[in-house]
Amino acid sequence: MSVTLTFLGGAGTVTGSKYLVRHGGRALLVDCGLFQGYKPLRLRNWQPLPVAPAAVHAVLLTHAHLDHSGYLPLLARDGFAGPVFCTAGTRDLCAILLPDSGHLQEEDANYLNRHHLSQHEPALPLYTRLDAQHSLALLRPRPVHTAFEPLPGWRATFTRAGHILGAASILLKVGGRRILFSGDLGRPDDLLMRAPEPPPAADVVLVESTYGNRTHPEGAVTDELGPALARLAARGGVAVVPVFAVGRAQTVLHAIARLKAEGTLPPSLPVYLDSPMAVSATQLFEGHMDEHRLDRAALHAMARGTTLVHSVDESKALARLHGPRVILSASGMATGGRVLHHLALHAGDHRNMIVLTGHQAGGTRGARIAAGEKSIRIFGQEVAIRAEVVQLATASAHADGGQLIDWLRASPRAPGRVCVVHGELAAADALRERIAHTLRWPAQVPEHGDTLTL
Incomplete structure (x- = not known):
């Protein structure tokens, strides 16, 4: 009996990861992510899946980032009632990320309705x-x-993928086939997370390709962040740092704590973490000490040097402060949340700075800022970009092209096929070519909606 694999997201794009596996009348979804970035991609979130949610019998999550887990509330609301299997770290982070995602969507819809900025009357959240x-x-x-059974006769095993707390690769054994889903792979030299574990043997491998066409520069986050924030402090500006609440926020906070300890930055430079979600995620690190590189002293130093901003009123009060300061706020690609208010307030002043800390998916505000655009649209208004823009090349939590090849090469045997997923087309195709030429393995870049029979 055949096994089929359908690419419902994360194919030809770096977002919306969803892979549907069918066998013996059963259907299982690996990852359940939201599409982000370009509007045509975001519109896919509103379109029904080609499979009824009630006809999906189980879900496996590689990790908690919204482009891998953020569609789950919609799937469940529309009829899915099966189990969702994940690691303990992913469970803990989803408990923070998913409600926050629903809350932000409600807030954004309410804002658009109050100011009559939507073409829809009323604007609705994707989910609540x-x-x-x-x-x-x-x-x-x-x-x-x-190993465990997500469905009777199907076996799955998680192995650590680095990247963020709880991130895992998944080996799925079904119908006599071994399918390996890499999930998002971290870097072996990451400042925060431990290295990904080597892959188990598989017949088919789905490997991410976020940075499949790049090589990360030598050096650490502190080498880039230190001089940038020192310039900022000297001229008395405000740094707005859009961060992913899980992973990137903690990396930047740890880097700043180290820079202060070594004297590169003044110990008095105020740092604010304005994201309730990131505050909660940071507090989880102490409960998952085996997954990251920080000891308790480093965690406590990071906490001591940061003012945690919880309420909306506390967030608004940051606008009344004077002098240099650093404000970290979600989201990492400036797609929503409190960071938009900080950008609207501070982006127009040349003394200030916008620090981009990771991959900026095409179509996002972060990508437009990184490309040097002179204004961006926030809440229906054009906001001038006069602040210095710094894009960190060393802060990525994804393996680069060479590190992805090294991870694949560590497999006990060559797979029969590699599917290159979760990357923009240029990055995915560059990795496909590298796999074919370097490892001499059959590799392809699936298109959205493709189905493979294994």
Whole structure:
């Protein structure tokens, strides 16, 4: 009996990861991500899946980032009632990320309605905070390195992928086939997270390609961030740092704590973490000490040097402060959340700075800022960009092209096929070519909606 694999997201784009596996009348979804970035991609979130949610029997999550987990509340609201298997770290982070995602979508819809800025009357959220909270009841954490049955006769095993807390690769054994989903792979030299574990043997490998056409520069985050923030402090400006609440926020906070300790930055430089989600995620690190490189002293130093901003009123109060300061706020690609208010307030002043800390998917505000555009649209208004823009090349939490090849090469045997996924087309095709020429393995870049029979 055949096994089929359908690419419902994360194919030809770096967002919306969803891979549907069918066998013996059963259907399982690996990852359940939101599309972000370009409007045609975001519109896919509003279109029904080609499979009814009630006809999906189980979900496996590689990790908690919204481009891998953020569609789950919608799937559950529309009829999915099966189990969602993940690691304990992913369960803990989803409990933070998913309700926050629903809350932000409600806030954005309310703002558009209050100011009559939407073409739709009324503007609606994709899903609500309550939808997200209901979906959390479906999560079933499983330990890494221990096989389990997501469906009768199907076996799955998590191995650590680095990247963020709880991130895993998934080996799925079904119908006599071994399918390996890399998830998002971290860097072996990451400042924060431990290195990904080597891959197990598989017949088919789906490998991410976010940075498949790049090589990360030598050096650490501190080498780039230190001189930039020292310039900022000297001229009395405000740095707005859009961060991913999980992973990137903690990397930047740890880097700043180290820079202060070594004297590169003044210890008095105020640092604010204005993201309740990032605050909660940071507090999780102490409960998952085996997944990251920080000891308790480093965690406490990071906390001591940061003012945690919880309420909206506290966030608004940051605008009344004077003098140099650093404001970290979600989201990492400036697609929503409180960071938009900080950008609207500070982007127009040449003394200030916008620090971009990771991959900026095409079509996002972050990508437009990185490209040097002189203005961006926020809440229906054009906001001038006069602040210095710094894009960190060393802060990525993804393996680069060479590191992805090294991870594949560590496989006990060559797979019969490699599918290059979760990357913009240029990055995915560059990695496909490198796999074919360097490893001499059959490799392809699937298109959205493709189905493979294994």
